[in-house]
Amino acid sequence: MGKETIVVRVEISTLLGQHGKISPGKMDRLAKVITNLHNSGKHVLVVTSGAIILGAEKLKLQNLPDTLVEMQATAAVGQAELIRWYQRSFDEYSQIVAQVLLTSDIIGYPQRVKNTRNTFNTLLNMSIIPIINENDPVSSSDIEYDDNYPLALMVAKIAQANFIVIKMETNGKYMIVPGGSFKAVVVDGETELQEKLESICNVMIPRDTAVELQFPSSIGEIVF
Amino acid sequence: MDYREVLKNKKRIVVKIGTSSLSYPNGRMNFHSIEKLAYVLSAVRRRGVQVILVTSGAIGIGAGRLGITRRPQELAKKQALAAVGQAELMKIYQKFFDGYNQTVAQVLLTKDVVTIPVLNRNAGRTLHKLLDMDIIPIINENDTIATYEIVFGDNDTLSAIVASLVEADLLVMLSDIDGLYSADPRTEATAEIIHSVLEITPELEQLASGAGSSFSTGGMVTKISAAKICLRSRIDCIIASGTDPAIIFDLLAGKEIGTHFVASQKKAVRHV
Numbered sequence: 001m002g003k004e005t006i007v008v009r010v011e012i013s014t015l016l017g018q019h020g021k022i023s024p025g026k027m028d029r030l031a032k033v034i035t036n037l038h039n040s041g042k043h044v045l046v047v048t049s050g051a052i053i054l055g056a057e058k059l060k061l062q063n064l065p066d067t068l069v070e071m072q073a074t075a076a077v078g079q080a081e082l083i084r085w086y087q088r089s090f091d092e093y094s095q096i097v098a099q100v101l102l103t104s105d106i107i108g109y110p111q112r113v114k115n116t117r118n119t120f121n122t123l124l125n126m127s128i129i130p131i132i133n134e135n136d137p138v139s140s141s142d143i144e145y146d147d148n149y150p151l152a153l154m155v156a157k158i159a160q161a162n163f164i165v166i167k168m169e170t171n172g173k174y175m176i177v178p179g180g181s182f183k184a185v186v187v188d189g190e191t192e193l194q195e196k197l198e199s200i201c202n203v204m205i206p207r208d209t210a211v212e213l214q215f216p217s218s219i220g221e222i223v224f
Numbered sequence: 225m226d227y228r229e230v231l232k233n234k235k236r237i238v239v240k241i242g243t244s245s246l247s248y249p250n251g252r253m254n255f256h257s258i259e260k261l262a263y264v265l266s267a268v269r270r271r272g273v274q275v276i277l278v279t280s281g282a283i284g285i286g287a288g289r290l291g292i293t294r295r296p297q298e299l300a301k302k303q304a305l306a307a308v309g310q311a312e313l314m315k316i317y318q319k320f321f322d323g324y325n326q327t328v329a330q331v332l333l334t335k336d337v338v339t340i341p342v343l344n345r346n347a348g349r350t351l352h353k354l355l356d357m358d359i360i361p362i363i364n365e366n367d368t369i370a371t372y373e374i375v376f377g378d379n380d381t382l383s384a385i386v387a388s389l390v391e392a393d394l395l396v397m398l399s400d401i402d403g404l405y406s407a408d409p410r411t412e413a414t415a416e417i418i419h420s421v422l423e424i425t426p427e428l429e430q431l432a433s434g435a436g437s438s439f440s441t442g443g444m445v446t447k448i449s450a451a452k453i454c455l456r457s458r459i460d461c462i463i464a465s466g467t468d469p470a471i472i473f474d475l476l477a478g479k480e481i482g483t484h485f486v487a488s489q490k491k492a493v494r495h496v
Contacts, residue, residue, distance in 0.1 A: 115299075
């Protein structure tokens with residue numbers, strides 16, 4: 001049996017410090033946690049947002065852009081900054097990352113899904129962590145309004161992932177929810193998270209064991 | 225007639241740079257060339273000329289990052305190296321352009337921007353917006369999902385498509401091909417560069433596709449086909465050596481270097 005494949009969705013807000021700038025400390029912890037997950041023998045793919053916020057910072061904009069074309073232009077500037085942060089932070093842990101930009105329409109083109117899956121598999125087999133974002137400059141569908149939830153799900157489908165980490169906290173807490181069948185694992189014996197999940201799904205969850213959970217609504221609404 | 229005179233007044237140019245101009249023959253990055261390119265393009269931009277850079281090099285740089293010495297043959301491997309190398313490539317461009325206080329943006333395109341109207345519109349609008357903001361967009365093929373550049377050539381076609389998309393008035397293709405020759409310069413002592421091409425005739429294409437003229441990885445054939453796309457859109461197009469990026473200053477000063485595919489002076493028509 002192959003390695004377990006995990007898609008980790010990173011919200012840029014969890015990486016920001018004071019004044020809305022990327023916190024090097026939080027970025028460092030994220031790189032450590034994810035590299036460690038990878039080192040433990042799992043295939044890890046990261047879906048990240050943040051291109052617009054970083055672009056706005058680079059361009060010294062007072063406010064975030066509000067028209068589509070401004071957001072796209074800002075994202076084109078910011079994506080380059082974003083991937084630079086990932087490179088730098090993962091470098092500290094001797095981990096190589098790759099940038100993959102996707103548009104949501106590829107799911108309708110079997111050849112592209114196949115190309116993308118092949119690229120993912122090749123990267124993962126080379127021990128490289130793909131850092132994935134929406135290709136905002138050319139697409140108009142997501143543009144980070146929805147914090148990349150649909151993108152994370154799409155990536156999970158393409159990569160045939162076993163789990164999606166819906167929300168990654170830089171203190172190392174995380175919750176994993178599978179893409180298709182609603183199974184979840186609480187790792188590190190996170191009591192708070194465990195209780196939260198138990199209350200959401202109305203079941204008892206043993207630690208470090210996958211259990212079948214019925215989430216009452218779309219997984220996008222689960223926060224902890 | 226001096227066809228080069230028009231090049232002095234270009235306002236929006238696309239510069240395409242090939243892998244051979246960004247790296248040494250051993251595959252390692254040539255930081256000197258890349259920094260010089262950043263300097264030249266920043267200077268040109270500051271003169272009021274809008275600049276778009278179409279760059280190759282992601283696969284080679286990815287291989288270098290991973291310590292792979294042989295260029296992989298397998299497509300998925302190339303795509304994986306491109307995903308690693310594109311991030312590295314942008315990091316280097318950012319660093320050098322930052323040094324000249326010039327903001328850059330990364331735009332990864334698939335060739336289907338041409339055939340899918342909504343992508344075309346989005347990509348075109350984003351690029352125009354970036355130019356309005358005095359940013360230099362740096363464009364490459366989105367290798368992960370598409371396979372065009374990897375399979376067919378060295379971004380020559382993509383650069384012509386971009387030139388059409390942004391309604392540029394000049395495309396400069398810099399590579400290890402310094403121009404179109406009248407014969408194979410390696411074997412014919414009398415071979416000389418054709419400086420001006422008014423029309424791409426079947427004879428000319430024959431010349432380009434002949435064994436003698438395919439003396440590079442990108443090849444002359446893809447450059448001629450890029451020039452054709454440009455001429456259809458009434459965009460001047462130049463093939464010149466990328467050894468020293470400062471050649472762009474000379475080209476924009478109207479100096480007779482490389483091969484100039486002369487666009488008709490008639491009203492521009494877009495073909496994308």
